Amino acid sequence: MTTFADQPLEDQIAQWRTYLRRRQAIHGPDVEELEGHLRDQLAALTEAGLAADEAFFIAVKRMGSLDALSREFARAHSERLWKQLVVAPDADAPANTSRTEILVVLSLAVAAALAVKLPALFGLRLSPNEELPPFYARNASLFVFPLLTVYFLWKRGSGVATGLWLALPFAAGAVFANIFPFRAGSDTQALTALHLPIALWMAVGFAYVRSRWFAAAGRMDFVRFSGELAIYYVLIALGGGVITGFTFMMFSAIDMNPEWFVAGWLIPCGAAGAVIVGSWLVEAKQSVIENMAPVLTRLFTPLFTVLLLVFLATMVWTGSPINVKREVLIGFDLLLAVVVGLVLYAASARDPQARPDFFDGLQLLLVVSALVVDVVALAAIAGRISEFGFTPNRVAALGENIILLVNLAWSAWLYASFLSRRGSFAALERWQIAYLPVYAIWAALVVVVFPPVFGYR
């Protein structure tokens, strides 16, 4: 095996190696072996008098197509596609970083778990007999998201300057979550607890995609990541539930009550650490398995469409109006959020070049029926607000409703023009992506402006 003095040739070899590394079935040592072969071949060809680029062309051609090659490797090592889930090295990084990465991930996860327990040193305890201190609710995202950001900064090799910039939103979040003199059990405090994570998730996104934030593809990657993380988190939480169940069962069998441990340690520390571990799993298994979020989207889009249509039909048939209660507004907000999510994840997995198909029609039907349901609900809610006045909850819910409504209305328009072949699907994707910061900005507004405006009630 030879190293070549010819720099362009070395660059070409390096590029070829990168392509090879992306193949999940071909592992680090195999890449090295194949590269050795390529170099031997190149040496023989250049010795026979071929120019470097000609030699490279022939050597690569003789090596065969990478698709066929990785298929053969996968067949010879069928277990590998499974192992990928945990030990796959990053495509661009040297193979030995995967172990370092596991260490980094584990220490960050432990750090997140310990961070949750830090306030206990100052007398804010998590225990089954006392109510959850509001401090925890307000700061929940601040225990984990900064560490997650550190992970992405490390993973992407971002500089210290980027890190300092990204510390700003978290510092601001910590300040606004804690300086306001909230009254006990106040609505604005609950709103802060709900909205701070949404606002700060955007900062995590910056760390995730780095400078590609301003390219639509970068943000779409982050959307995909968020969806996969949510799915992984639920899976990990299910496992955690099983552990909790066994903890209770086994310790009760020896007449001990593990409640203090479960409520004070297992659940809060597990919930924090799982975010980091889940993120790492999403990163590690990228492109190995078909992404789950789009699959779930395909599954639930028809079901939600049927649900909405049946609901509308029932409402028209019976003529019963929406009975506006406290939760109704939030419920319809969630419904719209789910529909926006379905549209977003359908867009994330769709080939923008493909022609409109049945599924796109179904999406439009879903969006339109959601819009109709929401307009009906909004009319009912508007009546209630004009009757009973503004409260922080109502204004927040109304604002969110309007934001989602605008998104869906324009999406419906773009879908319609796409289906009638007047517009492209890319326009819809661009719209969804461009809209993302609106959610974060609104969430930040709720955190920063609402408490003082509504007198901390």
Place this chain on the structure above:
Amino acid sequence: MDMSKDLVAASATPLVLAILAEGDSYGYAIIKRVAELSGGHLQWTDGMLYPVLHRLERQGYVAAKWSASENGRRRKYYRITKEGRAQLAAQRKQWKAVDDTLRGIWMQACTI
């Protein structure tokens, strides 16, 4: 002469084992030896040799070891094992049976 893919694939195992029975070797040298032996009739896509070698390694017919090559980089050398030799002998019998059969019918065709 264009050889059928199936025939190339079927002959890969005995060929690689036979080459390794001549002495330890590594991927590039094995490919070169195949081209030499077949007079260029057996055209392998170079990369395809490695999955074959790895499969043989898993089956225990060859053993592999990384060691330094003449020019400093490390290289994966393959050596045939005892099971490999037994397998080679078995395959040789099978190929001989095929060869004898075909030879028999073709010789007949010549004499008629």
